[in-house]
Amino acid sequence: MxxxxxxxxxxxxxxxxxxxxxxxxxxxxxxxxxxxxxxxxxxxxxxxxxxxxxxxxxxxxxVGAVNAGDAMSGSDDTPLGSPKxxxxxxxxxxxxxxxxxxxxxxxxxxxxxxxxxxxxxxxAVEQGPRLGEAAALDARARALATSLPRAEELVAQLRDDLRDGGATLEELNAVQVRLDHLRSLARDTAQARERLALEPALPEGQTxxxxxxxxxxxxxxxxxxxxxxxxxxxxxxxxxxxxxxxxxxxxxxxxxxxxxxxxxxxQLWQGRANAQAREGRRLESRDAVDGAPRRVRQLLGELRITEQSEQQRLGEVSALVSDLQGQLREVEQLQTRQVRRFRDYLLLELARLQAEQAYLGAHLETLRTLLGGTGP
Incomplete structure (x- = not known):
């Protein structure tokens, strides 16, 4: 009421x-x-x-005392009655x-x-160019987890062939170098994921x-x-x-x-002052040199540049992956020793490229979500 x-x-x-x-x-x-x-x-x-x-x-x-009652006289100096x-x-x-x-x-x-x-x-500002990298690192880690065991098997088999005289030391060293690159990439990926886990995540699905x-x-x-x-x-x-x-x-x-x-x-003059304060606050928040909104607008520009660059790189890597997969299908039909060694190099190089492809694809998807765009 x-x-x-x-x-x-x-x-x-x-x-x-x-x-x-x-x-x-x-x-x-x-x-x-x-x-x-x-x-x-x-x-x-x-x-x-x-x-x-x-x-x-x-x-x-x-609680107090007041003068009450009728005046005792007409004199201005006389109080209105006695205190009550x-x-x-x-x-x-x-x-x-x-x-x-x-x-x-x-x-x-x-x-x-x-x-x-x-x-x-x-x-978002603190993560900067690394923003949206968590999903990309996860995708790379999954790709490496699939390819590394097979790469280890190839190197172990090549060592056996070296002892039996079926391979040369140069061939073993070349394959080991490629395997080391994959291991190093896996370690770097794990460390990057651990560092990102320490940082607060952005709300999912929001640009x-x-x-x-x-x-x-x-x-x-x-x-x-x-x-x-x-x-x-x-x-x-x-x-x-x-x-x-x-x-x-x-x-x-x-x-x-x-x-x-x-x-x-x-209050008749207060409306204009309130409007001035509102507009001033909007400008202050938008243009503050050290403010997050200004830095986020700059970050948006940087992420768009990254998106364009990675989109181009993904096309290049995808073409290489398709080419190597085609070569593998051809060489697997041959059984000579030299062809098998070439196949091993192709498999290790393909593993590296597939890890990069997985990273770029996941990162681009996250960037498009953050930027509010859609993929081609």
Missing amino acids: RTSLARGALLGLGLWAGMAPAEEEAGTVRARGDLAKGYCERVRGTAKAEAVLELAPEVFGS LRVTAGLGYDFVGLYRGRTLRSRAEAECRRYQALAALQS LSALLSAFEAADDQVEVLSGGLRTSGAWRLSVRGGYDEVFDVDQSTPLFGQLTLGYNLG
Whole structure:
């Protein structure tokens, strides 16, 4: 009942517009786990602590002495009667506090969404050109896990052939060098995956542009709600009532009630200042030299360049893989020793190229997701 009455009053005062919190922001970022948990808990707790003072009624009381009764003479120096004891107690409520309390909580949620988006953007900036590499490294690791055992078998067989006189030392060394390259690539891949596991991951399936838009929307919402709180300071719609008795004075009903409506004329000039603050905040967030949004826009350009380069490289590698697979099909039909050695070289080189192909394919897919594009 009280909320409905207050809402009607605030509608008349023009305060309720824009009061509804934006819980369902377009492009809302998924929770960032521990990265944002502490910050969100702090701003929510702070907002609740401030909001309860706005939403709760005020209890007041006072005791003092007042002049009461009829004047004893016409002299201006004569007080109106003798001092009498006065006791006042009651409840007061400012209905504008409903707006301020709810807006404080809405602003805390907007600040939480803003921080979640900022944490995701900063994580992207920290990873830089390595962004989206996790899936690519996983794909390379799977390709190497498939090819390395066979490569080990080829080298072991070649050692046996060397002991039996069926192979030369030069042939063994050439194959061992290629095997060492594969092992080194596998170690580097494992180390890179471990390092990436230490870094916070981006929300899955979201583009960098969507994360940037989510940050800008939440940041703008924070300023809009802050402007609403500043505007609400110009209004007062309060009711006060309770017990009020002056002792030794006849009072039929020692109660009182009062409804107060107040408006600060400064609010007439506040709208333009709030608009200036909102536009200034937007420009500040967008153009800050050390800000995450600016660096993310730069990172987007770098990732597009990487996407084009890797797309070209993937075409080259895929052509090489197809060519080597064709050569293998041809040489496997021959049974001479020289052909078998050539086949071993082809198999090891093919394993390396297939690992690179898997890496490039997975990385390109992730980059297209981050950039919001689609593959050819």
